[in-house]
Amino acid sequence: VTRRTLEKLVMECLLGIAGRDFVVFASDCTAAHSIIVVKDNKNKMVRLDDRLVLLISGEPGDTTSFGEFIQKNVQLYKIRNGYSLSPHAAASFTRQNLAKALREGPYTVDMLIGGYDEHDGASLYYLDYLGTMAKVPYTAHGYASYMTLSIMDKNYKEGLSETEAVDMIRMCIAEVQKRLIINLPKFNIHVVDREGVRTIDDEKMET
Amino acid sequence: MSALEYNGSAIVAMMGHECVAIASDKRLGRQAQTLSCDFQKIFQMSDRLFLGLPGLGTDVETVSNRLRFRLNLYKLRENREMKPRTFLNMVSSFLYSHRFGPYFVEPIVAGLEPTTSEPFIASMDLIGCPMITSDFVVGGTASEQLYGMCETLWRPDLEPDDLFEIIAQSLLNAQDRDALSGWGGVVYIVEKDKVTIRHLKARMD
Numbered sequence A: 001v002t003r004r005t006l007e008k009l010v011m012e013c014l015l016g017i018a019g020r021d022f023v024v025f026a027s028d029c030t031a032a033h034s035i036i037v038v039k040d041n042k043n044k045m046v047r048l049d050d051r052l053v054l055l056i057s058g059e060p061g062d063t064t065s066f067g068e069f070i071q072k073n074v075q076l077y078k079i080r081n082g083y084s085l086s087p088h089a090a091a092s093f094t095r096q097n098l099a100k101a102l103r104e105g106p107y108t109v110d111m112l113i114g115g116y117d118e119h120d121g122a123s124l125y126y127l128d129y130l131g132t133m134a135k136v137p138y139t140a141h142g143y144a145s146y147m148t149l150s151i152m153d154k155n156y157k158e159g160l161s162e163t164e165a166v167d168m169i170r171m172c173i174a175e176v177q178k179r180l181i182i183n184l185p186k187f188n189i190h191v192v193d194r195e196g197v198r199t200i201d202d203e204k205m206e207t
Numbered sequence B: 001m002s003a004l005e006y007n008g009s010a011i012v013a014m015m016g017h018e019c020v021a022i023a024s025d026k027r028l029g030r031q032a033q034t035l036s037c038d039f040q041k042i043f044q045m046s047d048r049l050f051l052g053l054p055g056l057g058t059d060v061e062t063v064s065n066r067l068r069f070r071l072n073l074y075k076l077r078e079n080r081e082m083k084p085r086t087f088l089n090m091v092s093s094f095l096y097s098h099r100f101g102p103y104f105v106e107p108i109v110a111g112l113e114p115t116t117s118e119p120f121i122a123s124m125d126l127i128g129c130p131m132i133t134s135d136f137v138v139g140g141t142a143s144e145q146l147y148g149m150c151e152t153l154w155r156p157d158l159e160p161d162d163l164f165e166i167i168a169q170s171l172l173n174a175q176d177r178d179a180l181s182g183w184g185g186v187v188y189i190v191e192k193d194k195v196t197i198r199h200l201k202a203r204m205d
Helices: A003-011 A060-081 A087-102 A144-155 A162-179 B057-078 B084-096 B143-153 B160-176
Strands: A014-018 A022-028 A031-033 A036-039 A045-049 A052-058 A109-117 A121-127 A133-135 A138-141 A187-193 A196-200 B010-016 B019-025 B028-030 B033-036 B042-046 B049-052 B108-112 B119-124 B130-133 B136-140 B185-191 B195-200
Touching: A003 A052, A014 A052, A014 A109, A014 A121, A014 A144, A014 A162, A022 A052, A022 A109, A022 A121, A022 A162, A045 A060, A045 A109, A052 A060, A052 A087, A052 A187, A060 A087, A060 A109, A087 A109, A087 A121, A087 A133, A087 B057, A109 A138, A109 A187, A121 A138, A133 B033, A133 B057, A138 A144, A144 A162, A144 B033, A162 A187, B010 B049, B010 B108, B010 B119, B010 B143, B010 B160, B019 B042, B019 B049, B019 B108, B019 B119, B019 B160, B042 B057, B042 B185, B049 B084, B057 B084, B084 B108, B084 B119, B084 B130, B108 B136, B108 B185, B119 B136, B130 B136, B136 B143, B143 B160, B160 B185, B160 B195
Parallel strands: none
Antiparallel strands: A014 A022, A014 A138, A022 A187, A031 A036, A045 A052, A052 A109, A109 A121, A121 A133, A187 A196, B010 B019, B010 B136, B019 B185, B028 B033, B042 B049, B049 B108, B108 B119, B119 B130, B185 B195
């Protein structure tokens, strides 16, 4: 993994906050190639299952290819066995594939996996290109993490409501748009809970 | 930065009177940035056998899973618990088999013999060179700090309660002097009849 490919990881912003029975995600919509913005409405969210979401950023080909690979395998498990993979199992499966690929042909992707499970409630997993996996209450990827993690540290509390979480995400996005030199004008906000996955449409997010 | 110092860790194991203790910090970081303060680095391989894995986070997970798999197969085939010394050799040969593309972990093994309940601790480098000691073993980015603390505080034949105090203080004070480790601590006291897990209240910085 060269330095140039690693740099692609930090330019994009992925955010996630998990409550007791929901997870709020935000991802920027910019796809850039060096100094050019190639696409400004890219969806970095992959719907793995009804209540399971993957946010993926990094090397362009790897994101699509690996994201689809994980999605298809999660669906295959469901078809074969008749029930879905839990968020933890899906995250572990993803991690194992990243770790295996690391020493052969690494996927330069950073990811967040989160979902709702009847057993464990909502859970959020941080995954990086090395295959490091950590279950976290909230997290961020990229340069944006320098600005947003401390906001989340201050405002997060156990059992926070969905509205509070979405407000916190908006606070984080505002900070990123103000202080990060890279222009990230548009963000997608998604929520995963017992009902499924939905997108929060927000005029305010476009600058 | 070296792969061994990328995520940060502090792990220590100590010998006591008919018991062992193994303790670790809980930080997972991406160099200077902290990502999680709940990262597991000590894994219970068997009833009274523990493996501490300082080093690169992804390899901590991979190595613990692979070794657990091999240990479980052994248990199914042999129908008995694996001795700590045997486990040490298994970890050692597993790591050496990746001599020219190693896993970036420096394992610490701590446990009690299944039949005699004799305490056992050992550590290894990333390519599997084993070192068995009769006092304490340390690993991770805070290893030098841990050596200083352990050398000062440890004495032979500590009872479980005293051993807990000594290992906890060794860990806490060593990790406070290391930027890449800390953010909490967990101590496992392994005795013949029980295992006690205690989480430490530490400086969260």
